[in-house]
Amino acid sequence: MEAIPKRARGEVAWQWSRTADTQRALLDAARAIFVEQGFTEASIAQIVERAGSSVGSLYHHFGGKSELFIALWQEHQIAQQRAANEAVARAKAVGVTDPAELFEAGTRAVLDGCWVRRDLVALFFAGDGPPGFEVMRRQRTSDWIGQNDMLLGLSDSTFDELYVRVLTSMIGECSRFVMLAKSRRQANQIIEASIGYVRRLTADGPWAPSREPVKTSAVENVVTASARRRTRAAG
Structure with missing residues (x-):
């Protein structure tokens, strides 16, 4: 198996860290919005705004409000x-x-x-x-x-x-x-x-x-x- 270059390994680790950070930010934002608004009244727009993320990122990582x-x-x-x-x-x-x-x-x-x-x-x-x-x-x-x-x-x-x-x-x-x-x-x-x-x-x-x-x-x-x-x- 070909070894991954050090730079590539660093890039993979950085990408993974960024993914984990994004997921955590979305979960924390969803938690706050759900607690404040309730699940039914909460909107995806509110969640992504609170997370500093995007609708596309939310759907990519979780699939929707229910999944969050x-x-x-x-x-x-x-x-x-x-x-x-x-x-x-x-x-x-x-x-x-x-x-x-x-x-x-x-x-x-x-x-x-x-x-x-x-x-x-x-x-x-x-x-x-x-x-x-x-x-x-x-x-x-x-x-x-x-x-x-x-x-x-x-x-x-x-x-x-x-x-x-x-x-x-x-x-x-x-x-x-x-x-x-x-x-x-x-x-x-x-x-x-x-x-x-x-x-x-x-x-x-x-x-x-x-x-x-x-x-x-x-x-x-x-x-x-x-x-x-x-x-x-x-x-």
């Missing part, structure tokens, strides 16, 4: 996943093996990221996104549930699936409150409260050896008894 929105979403998800993975890895490195404690470490990292990137979290929760975005969100939630399932070492039973879905949904709701916090101090207080709720729900998790599996008949008995009490009260 999705790129911001993917960046946020990657950052959240990386932060959670690193937090769990740090916990394991100091000897933590309890699934609940590992889950707590990952949750704290995710909630902290919701404060750091609160403008994006608000944007993604607003319900104003490109066609197909809600499908992507639902798929991401499903993937997140699966990851939590593996981290907690749950079985494929109906009750364990319900358990992990409740936990995951609660963290999603907690992230809303973190995003709405008026200061870092308040955000930290909300994160600590959220971790407290996680601890309550994981205090006797499905991985605990002493936990007896709930029988369907027992659940049915509880529901039936409750229905009878309501009937007597109504009568």
